Amino acid sequence: MKSSASPPDHPGSTSGPGTTPTKPGAVTGWLKRLFRLPWAGAIAAIIVLLAIDLMADSSYLAVSYNSSTGHLVGNLIDIMRAAAPVLMIATGMTLVIATAGIDLSVGSVMAAAGAVSMEFLSNNQNAASASAALSALALALALGTVLGLANGLLVTAVGLQPFISTLVMMLAARGLAKVITGGQNARATSEPFRFIANGYVLGLPVVFLIALVIAASVALVCRRTALGMMIEAVGLNPRAARLAGLRSRGLILTTYVVSGLLAAIAGVFATASVMVVDVSNTGYLMEMDAILAVVIGGTSLAGGKFSLGGAAAGALLIATLDKTVLFLGVPASATPAFKAAVIIALCLLQSQRARSWLASIKASRRSRADQTEAVAA
Amino acid sequence: MKKTCLAIAALALAVSLTACGEDQGTSSGGDPTTGGGGDELITVGFVAVGPEGAWRQANEQNMQDTFTKEAGFDLKYAPATNLDQKSQIDAFTSFVDEGVDVILLSATEGSGWEASLERAQEAEIPVILIDRGIEPDRTDLYVTRIAPDNVVVAKGVAEWAVSQCGDSCNYFTLEGPAGVSVVNERNTGWDEVASANPQLKKVGAQTANWSTDEAKSVFETVLKSNSNNIQIVFAQNDEMGLGAVQAVEEAGLTPGVDVKIATIDGTENALKALADGKLSFVAEYNPLFGETALDVVRKALAGEAVESYIIVPSTTFDSPEAAAAALPERKY
Numbered sequence: 001m002k003s004s005a006s007p008p009d010h011p012g013s014t015s016g017p018g019t020t021p022t023k024p025g026a027v028t029g030w031l032k033r034l035f036r037l038p039w040a041g042a043i044a045a046i047i048v049l050l051a052i053d054l055m056a057d058s059s060y061l062a063v064s065y066n067s068s069t070g071h072l073v074g075n076l077i078d079i080m081r082a083a084a085p086v087l088m089i090a091t092g093m094t095l096v097i098a099t100a101g102i103d104l105s106v107g108s109v110m111a112a113a114g115a116v117s118m119e120f121l122s123n124n125q126n127a128a129s130a131s132a133a134l135s136a137l138a139l140a141l142a143l144g145t146v147l148g149l150a151n152g153l154l155v156t157a158v159g160l161q162p163f164i165s166t167l168v169m170m171l172a173a174r175g176l177a178k179v180i181t182g183g184q185n186a187r188a189t190s191e192p193f194r195f196i197a198n199g200y201v202l203g204l205p206v207v208f209l210i211a212l213v214i215a216a217s218v219a220l221v222c223r224r225t226a227l228g229m230m231i232e233a234v235g236l237n238p239r240a241a242r243l244a245g246l247r248s249r250g251l252i253l254t255t256y257v258v259s260g261l262l263a264a265i266a267g268v269f270a271t272a273s274v275m276v277v278d279v280s281n282t283g284y285l286m287e288m289d290a291i292l293a294v295v296i297g298g299t300s301l302a303g304g305k306f307s308l309g310g311a312a313a314g315a316l317l318i319a320t321l322d323k324t325v326l327f328l329g330v331p332a333s334a335t336p337a338f339k340a341a342v343i344i345a346l347c348l349l350q351s352q353r354a355r356s357w358l359a360s361i362k363a364s365r366r367s368r369a370d371q372t373e374a375v376a377a
Numbered sequence: 378m379k380k381t382c383l384a385i386a387a388l389a390l391a392v393s394l395t396a397c398g399e400d401q402g403t404s405s406g407g408d409p410t411t412g413g414g415g416d417e418l419i420t421v422g423f424v425a426v427g428p429e430g431a432w433r434q435a436n437e438q439n440m441q442d443t444f445t446k447e448a449g450f451d452l453k454y455a456p457a458t459n460l461d462q463k464s465q466i467d468a469f470t471s472f473v474d475e476g477v478d479v480i481l482l483s484a485t486e487g488s489g490w491e492a493s494l495e496r497a498q499e500a501e502i503p504v505i506l507i508d509r510g511i512e513p514d515r516t517d518l519y520v521t522r523i524a525p526d527n528v529v530v531a532k533g534v535a536e537w538a539v540s541q542c543g544d545s546c547n548y549f550t551l552e553g554p555a556g557v558s559v560v561n562e563r564n565t566g567w568d569e570v571a572s573a574n575p576q577l578k579k580v581g582a583q584t585a586n587w588s589t590d591e592a593k594s595v596f597e598t599v600l601k602s603n604s605n606n607i608q609i610v611f612a613q614n615d616e617m618g619l620g621a622v623q624a625v626e627e628a629g630l631t632p633g634v635d636v637k638i639a640t641i642d643g644t645e646n647a648l649k650a651l652a653d654g655k656l657s658f659v660a661e662y663n664p665l666f667g668e669t670a671l672d673v674v675r676k677a678l679a680g681e682a683v684e685s686y687i688i689v690p691s692t693t694f695d696s697p698e699a700a701a702a703a704l705p706e707r708k709y
Contacts (some may be wrong), residue, residue: 057602061512066629073629075601082594174459183428183456187646198627274589274620280459281427281588326598329581333555 038298039310041349042317045296045342049317049324055329065203072203075323081197081210081273083319085110085266087211089286090293090311091218092259097294099252100235101155101162106263106290108173109147110283113140113264115177115272121188133192140264146172148260152253170287177279187276199271214265218258219308228306231255235303254339282359289318298344319344384674418451421674422472423481424465427456430587430616431644435709436508436664443667449670451476462486469493473500479674480504482519487512487558494518503677507670510558513645514559516685520677525662525668525689527559527641531566533693534639538609539574539659548609550597551617552591560584563613580607585617592620600628602632610638612676615647615659620654633657643694645707651700659700663691664709 034040053060053075063074069076089106097101117136121127124136148171150239154165182210199206220226230251233241238248244330266286271277295301297310325335349353389494407667421444425437444450444589455468462485472480480502484490490511498505498518506522538548550567553560564582571577580603585592592612600607605628612618618640625632632638641646643661649697650656665704676683 069629077600099544137593145440149603178428185428185430252432270590274593276589276616276622278588278616280429280535281586282590284459322594323598326583327593329599329602329603330582331582335584 019290020325027124037310038307038350039296039313040376042296042313043344044349045346046313046317046320048343049320053324053327056301057347060327063071070203071200073204075327078207079316079319079323081205082323083183083207083316084197084207084211085269085286086289086293086318087312087315088213088262088269089259089290090297090315091308092255092262093287093290094295094299094306094308095218095222095231095255096162096259097291097299097301098231098235098240098303098306099255099257100238100290101252102166103151103256103259104163104287105147105151105173106170106259106266107283109144109260109263110267110270110286111177111277111279112147112180113144113267114277114282115180115186115279116140117268118188118271118275118277119180120188121190121193123187124188127188127190128192130192134354136190136193136256137268139267141261144260144262144264144267145257146260148257148263149253151196151260152256155256156249174279177282179278181277181279183279185276190274194271194275195272196299196355197269207273210265211269213314214262215308216305218262222308232304232306235306238340241350257266268289273275289315292343295320296350297345298350313367381699395492418446418663419449419479419678420451420452421479422468422475422477422505423455424469424472425436425454425456425481426460426481426483426485426658427458429460430614430642431646431709432615432642432662432664435644436483436666438709439667440507440670441666442675443671450673452673457485460485462489465528466490466493470496472486473497473502476500477502478678481507481670481674482509482602483507484509484511486556486559487561491515491518501576505670505673505677508559508664510516510562512561519671519681521685521687523666523689524675525666525691527562528544528566528569529660530641530660530662531563532570532659532698534578534611535567535570535574537639537693537695538577539570539613541657542574542576543607545576545578545604546608547578547580548605548611549580549596549603549607551612551621551639552582552596552611553587553613553617554584556658566569575644577609587614587616589616589620589623590639592617593624594620596621596624597627600624605630605635607636607665610636610667615640615642615644618659619646619650622650624672628640634663643691644709645704648694648700648707650693652697652704657695659694661691661693664691 001290050061060075063072063076066073089110093103093106112115120139126132151166151169154160155162168281171297194208197207201209207265211285222231233244233246234248234251267283270282292312292315294315297307297312298308299306321339325338330338340373382507387677415579419517425434428434441452444452453472458464465485469480469482469485470493479527480497482504484506490577492506504519506519508524511525527659552564571579581599585595589612593625596610610618610621612621618638621638622632625636625638630636637657639658639660640656641662643659643662647656669687669689673683673687
């Protein structure tokens with residue numbers, strides 16, 4: 001990052017035209033700052049993917065109004081809906097990773113939360129009522145919180161490695177989901193519950209609005225209070241943080257609880273969409289999507305600095321990528337390879353070394369150009 | 378820290394050991410003394426798929442209800458963890474090491490079974506394939522495969538599609554995971570008929586991993602990328618078909634009128650949807666063949682010859698009325 005800022009300061013090269021480029025300099029400076037955002041790569045990748053879709057079909061970005069249903073319809077709307085669960089778990093994962101931890105259990109917690117709500121609704125006489133739907137939602141959220149709390153206690157009170165404790169929870173929570181439904185895929189009918197994932201408010205999918213509000217409020221709480229900085233401090237050096245008077249354990253515990261709670265919300269989104277919980281498939285490998293979203297968003301797995309905006313951009317990218325693969329009709333067998341290629345390209349784009357290498361090429365080219373200019377003068 | 382870690386590991390180990398102990402305790406009689414003759418229980422290791430959908434649930438429940446102690450069997454049920462082949466191979470190997478009398482195998486994936494099957498053969502344990510086949514299909518490695526014929530069932534669906542198609546129509550296939558024998562066979566059956574009927578135009582095929590959730594997401598995008606111009610959906614299982622129904626409804630179209638969805642399996646939920654007119658065609662893939670399996674196990678142990686492929690008969694439902702009539706007796 002620093003190296004890309006240094007070339008204009010080279011002595012000698014700025015002497016002549018130094019005064020004139022102030023105005024374009026402001027614009028390029030702004031662009032440069034944008035480029036230096038940790039999640040610029042994610043945004044760029046989303047734009048590239050949408051451009052590819054546009055090339056395949058010029059009306060890809062069109063959002064139309066369906067007068068019979070009163071919703072907005074379009075691929076962008078589908079991407080928003082697909083991004084909602086990933087956005088939830090990526091937000092929780094960001095906080096956990098910022099404390100130098102990891103939460104591998106989010107996918108399984110999704111299944112467990114979905115299972116408890118579906119099982120409750122399928123055994124409820126007035127499942128159609130709003131109160132039943134709310135109880136199912138509350139049950140799911142409570143279960144997610146409890147599982148998150150268990151993760152947090154294993155990490156803080158017992159002192160297990162986060163990788164191990166959440167790996168155990170990953171197996172345990174999916175097992176729990178199977179126990180709750182008796183090993184079957186449970187299904188239920190409840191219009192109010194279905195509304196959470198399929199409803200529309202002001203033409204926009206309600207699920208995306210909920211996800212956005214939750215993610216934004218988490219970001220607000222972290223950034224408008226000292227909480228975010230305290231989490232970063234714990235992630236950078238827990239001992240130093242404790243000596244500085246922070247309650248590291250409490251902070252770490254909180255991040256796991258939040259992660260569990262957000263995973264439960266994602267589980268409700270995923271199951272309410274079709275009103276079925278698939279105990280072996282719901283949330284399966286979603287922890288990978290969440291970690292990817294976080295990393296793409298520029299948060300380091302080593303802990304410390306984190307970017308919730310980046311995680312949101314990463315979540316949107318993953319949804320865009322999934323939908324693009326489907327839209328282009330990439331053969332099912334080639335889908336994982338296609339996704340991997342996109343993600344590797346993105347990581348290369350973000351790697352410090354690859355960037356400074358690119359910058360050095362640019363700088364050497366510029367200095368060569370300057371030299372030839374000087375010779376000509 | 379290390380000590381607490383160790384203590385917990387030890388605790389976990391102890392718990393899992395007692396769990397195993399209990400398991401063996403309840404399955405009395407399945408001890409080293411094999412033999413099969415006399416009053417001894419015959420131990421049967423069932424390497425199963427586990428939770429996957431209503432069809433699988435019915436099939437595996439039926440197996441467990443058939444191979445009971447009263448019938449003279451001790452069935453050890455080992456479902457895969459999350460449809461993972463590795464866990465199945467582990468279960469298979471431990472059944473061979475244990476020295477069970479017979480192994481029933483429903484493979485989550487078709488390929489990669491040769492080594493395990495050869496081990497069973499060396500140990501002289503007959504293996505019977507339940508539903509899912511293996512690839513390459515080496516009939517010398519197993520006694521027989523008992524399954525409804527996927528190729529025939531899929532052909533039936535394709536013939537129905539031809540009858541609904543008229544002069545020209547577009548269709549889309551929702552497949553199970555790539556590499557599973559069922560998927561290949563259902564594709565083979567469908568393609569045999571579809572290739573002979575050029576009016577059936579293939580728009581594409583995608584996997585939705587047998588899941589309702591994924592099928593909905595896949596099909597909503599497929600509808601958009603084809604400007605809703607799809608008339609027929611071939612969903613290779615009921616769950617995916619039900620997901621496609623939701624995608625069609627959400628696109629503002631009417632399932633059964635604008636888009637006709639055909640599924641294979643014939644679970645209760647699918648028949649309900651057919652009775653409601655949401656699905657248009659359901660081909661049954663009969664899961665209840667425990668009796669046939671029991672018969673084959675007895676023959677195999679007695680050393681009698683068995684055909685290498687036993688087809689279980691299945692039916693089809695092509696109207697809401699047919700579905701409504703069959704619903705009260707549906708067991709799965």
